[in-house]
Amino acid sequence: MRFALPLLLKAVDHVKKGGIVAYPTESVWGLGCDPMNQQALENxxxxxxxxxxxxxxxISGQAAHFDDLLNAEQTKGGARLTAEARTKIASTWPGPTTWLIPLPKTxxxxxxxxxQHSAIAARVTTHPLVVELTRYLDxxxxxxxxxxxxxxxxxxxLQVLKCFGDQVYxxxxxxxxFDRPSAIFDALTGRQLR
Structure with a gap:
């Protein structure tokens, strides 16, 4: 899959400035923004x-972006991921699998x-466009x-453009x-939720 670097860099700049981007994923189109920008999240x-x-x-194309979540020493609920759980998660990434990871205490x-959850949902994708977008965003x-x-x-x-117009890049x-959205698993229990 090929894409134009100038368009990708424009999307990177848009996200850094607090904008919302629309992008293809494994099965559907997604909307995204900087997860550290409160105003972008509200928008x-x-x-x-x-x-x-x-x-x-x-979502990221780089598993290392989630090291802080996977290796948290203390979590809000008190439960830490075991080495076995981290190995299980790593075995499914990259791929269409989202894990609910215990929220770090801080x-x-x-x-x-x-x-309202005590876990944070994370996925490492194989979609080349999102891999590059998150690589450039770091x-x-x-x-x-x-x-x-x-x-x-x-x-x-075209559906995205019709629905959201210039409200997103x-x-x-x-x-x-893919014909279905990513599977979602609880990282503590291994139970599939979707």
Whole structure:
């Protein structure tokens, strides 16, 4: 999959300035922003009309972006990931698997990222566009389906442009053609939630 570097760099700049980007993922289009920018998070949730308590997903092309979560010594709930759990997570990344990882006792992430939960959702993707976007940003971004709350997830760039127009910077590209969204697992119990 090829993409134009100038368009990618424009998206990087847009995210750094607090903007929202739309991008293809494995199965659907996603909306994202800087997970450390409170105003960007508020704007994204308002755009989607999404309840903040549901939380959002972090996505990156680099597993190292989640080392602080995976190796947290203390968590808000007191439960730490075992070496076995970290190995299990690593065996599924990169890929279409999202893990709910215990929230560190001290975190720079806003509650708008993890919502009412004591875990934070994270995924390492293989989508080359998102891999490069997060590499240039040197951080994960938010990944939430490109749609309004309660509506079906959008599967094409033209649908995204029709729905959101100039409210987002829409990268070119296609999904990887998967027919379902990523599976979600609880990192502490290994139980599949979706």
């Amino acid at each position: 994204l949730l308002a755009l989607k009309q999404r309840d903040w308590r549901k939380g959002l997903i972090l 975190t720079a992430y806003s509650p708008l990222v993890y919502g 951080s994960p971004i938010i990944s939430t389906s490109a749609n309004r709350a309660g509506q079906p997830a959008l599967k094409g760039r 829409c990268l070119p590209g296609d999904t990887l053609g």
